[in-house]
Amino acid sequence: MQTTPLRIGTRGSALALAQAHETRARLMAAHALPEDAFEIVVIKTTGDQIQDRPLSEVGGKGLFTKEIEEALLDKSIDIAVHSSKDMPTVLPDGLALTAFLPREDVRDAFISRKAKNLMELPQGAVVGSSSLRRQAMIKRLRPDIDVVMYRGNLQTRLRKLEEGQVDATLLAVAGLKRLGLDDVITSCIEVEAFLPAVGQGAICIESRADDEATLMLLSGIHDPETRVRLEAERAFLAVLDGSCRTPIGGLAEISEGKIRFRGTILKPDGSEVHDVEREGPVSDPSGLGREAGEALKAMAGPGFLSS
Known part of the structure; x- marks a missing residue:
């Protein structure tokens, strides 16, 4: 029987908090627990503090997780709620x-007051994006x-668009x-x-691997299909480049047991570009992801990823 609140660690952005609240709501429903059985703990990460340059220049994805993972390891929180693509x-x-919530829509959204889609933007239009993947894909379709470069949380990016700083932006x-x-x-x-970023649309939950009581709680909200898809995508990413210095897209989908x-x-x-x-089989998602990653590496050649 749980006597102290389960502490849920999260970043402080509106989106991160929405994801933490969704996780709490699912845990409450799965275990018939009251809201005060959980405490949401906001942790400021290095990635949140750097707003003036691309994260790929200063350390990549780990900048959004380092401080939260330190809190997990020193037991000041019990679980961490993350965007899987981070x-x-x-x-x-x-x-x-240790758990994945059911995956949302994986697509990118085009947002503009000047065109219905990317291909209809006028020549020389300005598009804001902090994602190397989106930047490269935009340039490929519309050189x-x-x-x-367009940093800031989701609301900040929408405000910059409304102010006319850019003609369009892309968001998840x-x-x-x-x-x-x-x-x-x-x-x-x-x-x-x-193709979306690896993990786009999926909320993942990180915890201490030996915390059996917490693992039992999380099993009540875990979505096995999302885990299988993410295992394939993350294995693919691990072969190519674990950080965010290379434009990479990857998507695993399940149909008829495959x-x-x-x-x-x-x-x-x-x-x-190389595709x-x-x-x-769904029984070996990591093997499939690794195979795809190795095939791409062979196609692109030795200098591609480092350039």
Whole structure:
């Protein structure tokens, strides 16, 4: 019987808090627990504090997780709620991704007051994005467009768009939906044109691997299909590049007992792209992801990822 509140660690952005609240609500429903059985603990991460340059220049994905993982290890929180696409492929010893919530829409949203979609933007339009993947994919489809670095939380990016600092931006559909902001979406970009980031749309929960009581609680909200898909995607990413210095997209989908995986890597300027597709049994998602990653590495050649 739980006597002290389960402490849920999260970043302080509106989206991160919405994800922590969703996790709490699911745990309350699964175990018939009151809200005061949980405490949400906001932790400021290095990634939240750096707003003036791309994270790829200062350390990559781990900047959004380091302080939260330290709190897990020193037992000042019990679980951490993350956006799966923010998670490095290698976790600190003693920690594990122990639950995934059902995955939301994986697509990217195009948001603009000047065009219905990316292809209809006028020549020379300015698009803001902090994602190397989105920047490269935009440049590949529309080399005439000026893509500018665009940091800040989701609300800040929408405000900059309204102020006219850019003509359009791209954001994850899932994040907008979780904040009740899907009405700002001009159009959704289908995955055939724009493969999402690895893990996009999936909330993951990290905890101490040996904390049996917490693992039991989390099992009540865990979605096995999302785990299988994320295992394939994260294995693919681990082969290529665990950080965010290379434009990479990857998506695993399950149909009729099989995983279909698609992956892509691009040059940052969009001038060169390599794609891979693999299908395999749901029993070995990591093996399928690794195979796809190795195939892409072989296609691209030794200098591609380091350039």
